[in-house]
Each structure stands twice: as structure tokens, then as C-alpha cells.
Amino acid sequence: xxxxxxxxxxxxxxxxxxxxxxxxxxxxxxxxxxxxxxxxxxxxxxxxxxxxxxxxxxxxxxxxx
Amino acid sequence: xxxxxxxxxxxxxxxxxxxxxxxxxxxxxxxxxxxxxxxxxxxxxxxxxxxxxxxxxxxxxxxxxxxxxxxxxxxxxxxxxxxxxxxxxxxxxxxxxxxxxxxxxxxxxxxxxxxxxxxxxxxxxxxxxxxxxxxxxxxxxxx
Numbered sequence: 553x554x555x556x557x558x559x560x561x562x563x564x565x566x567x568x569x570x571x572x573x574x575x576x577x578x579x580x581x582x583x584x585x586x587x588x589x590x591x592x593x594x595x596x597x598x599x600x601x602x603x604x605x606x607x608x609x610x611x612x613x614x615x616x617x
Numbered sequence: 618x619x620x621x622x623x624x625x626x627x628x629x630x631x632x633x634x635x636x637x638x639x640x641x642x643x644x645x646x647x648x649x650x651x652x653x654x655x656x657x658x659x660x661x662x663x664x665x666x667x668x669x670x671x672x673x674x675x676x677x678x679x680x681x682x683x684x685x686x687x688x689x690x691x692x693x694x695x696x697x698x699x700x701x702x703x704x705x706x707x708x709x710x711x712x713x714x715x716x717x718x719x720x721x722x723x724x725x726x727x728x729x730x731x732x733x734x735x736x737x738x739x740x741x742x743x744x745x746x747x748x749x750x751x752x753x754x755x756x757x758x759x760x
């Protein structure tokens with residue numbers, strides 16, 4: 553699943569470690585999501601959505617399947 | 618989460634665990650291939666043994682359900698997915714390796730090693746779990 557996590561993070565000038573700390577996950581988890589190697593669970597997707605204060609569908613795009 | 622659980626439930630820690638575990642499993646597997654394991658004698662009370670075996674399976678499976686909940690609680694989203702998915706790979710691998718070993722490899726090499734020996738099962742599960750883990754680490758957990 554594609555996502556805009558890297559762009560959203562860059563807009564706030566956060567490092568992967570900063571974002572990981574805010575989401576209470578590991579830096580490796582943030583990296584895996586950003587590179588499309590891991591699709592987050594619903595709970596984590598909601599946490600990301602709340603952190604960036606935008607709907608989840610604006611962060612994640614499942615159009616590509 | 619304490620610093621101990623944070624250190625334990627990290628991909629860095631599991632990278633080492635699986636890397637060292639894979640080497641160990643590989644060595645045990647190579648060692649066990651050159652050894653003969655005679656079948657143990659049947660238990661003197663097979664019915665009681667069977668009942669206790671079933672009870673043990675139930676107890677350990679239920680205990681594993683609880684420990685899996687702990688894993689889910691302490692491991693982050695990515696690590697839990699990695700562990701769960703690679704465990705599934707290991708389960709499929711042990712079933713298929715057992716079949717391949719009994720139906721293809723042993724007849725081909727003229728052996729008659731007893732199937733499902735602890736010394737073979739654990740290394741196969743460990744090794745395939747590690748292979749699954751590193752494959753998912755490199756290629757991702759997504760479909």
C-alpha cells in the first residue's frame with residue numbers, strides 16, 4: 553500500500569526517530585512503512601492519522617491494491 | 618514499557634537472535650543427518666500416555682496464546698507482524714519438509730531415519746523461522 557508518511561514527516565521536519573517516538577513504535581517500523589515494506593495495522597493507521605490530524609485515507613492509498 | 622522489554626522487543630535484538638539461531642539450527646541439522654536415532658519403545662500405558670500428551674498439547678497451546686498476547690502488547694506493529702508471519706512460514710515449512718524428507722530425501726539416499734524427531738523438528742522450525750524472518754525484513758510484510 554502506498555502512503556504519504558515520508559512527505560508528511562518531512563513537512564514537519566521530523567526524523568524517522570522523532571516520528572517513531574511519537575507513534576511509540578521502532579524507527580525500523582517507520583522506515584518499513586515509508587518504504588512500503590509494511591502495511592500498518594488499523595490501530596497504528598489511526599494513530600498516524602490522529603498525529604498528523606488528517607483522515608487515514610489522506611495518508612494511505614490502497615488504489616494500487 | 619520498561620527499557621528491558623524495549624530492548625528485548627526490538628528488531629535489532631531479533632535480528633541477532635534469528636541470525637545466531639539459524640547458525641545453531643543449521644549445525645544441529647547437519648549433525649543430526651549423520652546420526653542414527655532408534656525409535657523409542659512404546660510407552661507401557663499407551664492410553665494414559667495419549668491422554669497426558671493431548672492434555673500437554675492443550676496446556677502448551679493455551680499458554681502460547683497468553684504469551685502471544687504479551688508479544689502483541691510489547692512488540693510494535695511491525696515486529697509483531699514479522700514474528701507472526703515468519704512463524705506461519707515455519708509451520709508450513711516443517712510440514713512440507715517432513716513430507717519431503719520421508720517421501721523423497723530418505724528413499725533417495727537410502728536412509729530410514731525416524732520422522733519427527735525432536736532433534737530434526739526444532740532445527741527445521743528454527744531455521745525456517747529465521748529464513749522467513751529475514752526474507753520479510755528484506756522484502757517487506759505486505760502482500
